[in-house]
Amino acid sequence: MNVEGKIKNILSRVLGIDANKITDNLNMDNTPEWDSLSTMLIVAQLEDDFSIELTVEEIIQMSSFFSLREIVEKRFITES
């Protein structure tokens, strides 16, 4: 599964929404289930599924599906 697919699965599990309905438009403002507690769960899953350690600066940026994808994809580019 690619990065996008994995992140959709994480968001689906944590936020309880259909992965097929997750688009780049999904963000904290239009998703009431996405709060600080959910962010903790998302962080934990991202770190586990991608074997990365996120930084505080990256978590500050994490407010949408698009930004999550950017953060993770950037990691793989940096590390390759």
Next chain:
Amino acid sequence: MKANFANVNKAVTILNERYPTICSGIIGDSLDDKSLYSYSEMVLQYYVKYIGDPFAQNTGIDSFARISYDFILLQSRFNKLRQYKNKSAKQLEMELYSDSKKMEGYYLSGLFLTYAFWPNHIKILRFFIEKFLRNQPDICNYIEVGVGHGLMPLTLLKELDNSIYHGIDISVSSINATKKLLENACIHSNRYSFELIDATSDIVFSQSKHLFKAGICCEVLEHVEDPSKILRFLRQRMIKNSQLFITTVTNIAAEDHIYLFKNQDEIHELFNKYGFHVKEEMYLPLQGYENADYIPANYAAILI
């Protein structure tokens, strides 16, 4: 939100704009206990009057956000591992408490403002003022272990005109920041004094001569390798039957948390070991964990 809490209103608006992730966990319209707004406003007014502009970039609000995001990251890892990062007190002193850039940068001001925005901290501040300070003798000398950001001595010295305060901390930055805070608040210098010492150090006891009528120890026990030494220190310095206001946490992660209390019983056990008994206490689980098999919670107590 009420119209007369101008600073709270402004702060929440800015936090929503700059840092939406953390806004679900802070004071806001959804807060059930509206009386907490007055304490939130008080803390922000203190910041405005005695520290600086909390809304300027890279200070105040931004520092608080940094503390909050640190918490999100570290708590997410703690929730998996159920243990704190394995740091020693020596490491912490070197990496944080002796680092004036970090301490005077985001750490102290960010922590100060957690008492304006985190509901549990605001409740603890209210408990401190209404149940502890207002029940102390009119003329009283206080000892505090862990001066930190200085909010407790500031509140104490403003609330009780005849109180005298002696603060102990391991960090020069904490002591300097608190001194500056009290100076800016026009608290007379003959009402406060400080000692730069490690209260867990055995060498301290040979120097102690004063006996204090009340003690304060907020957010210290979880920051040391052996919290029993802190309680021993306070027991030795306080008059018998005097009251101690103390706070700590169970299962809450932070950059500088070393000692893990897993539940309230472990905290009580420590108190009992040094002859402290709970007069009144608050146990405040974080939202969302009330039914978990381990509970991240803030804890505060008045001990005698």
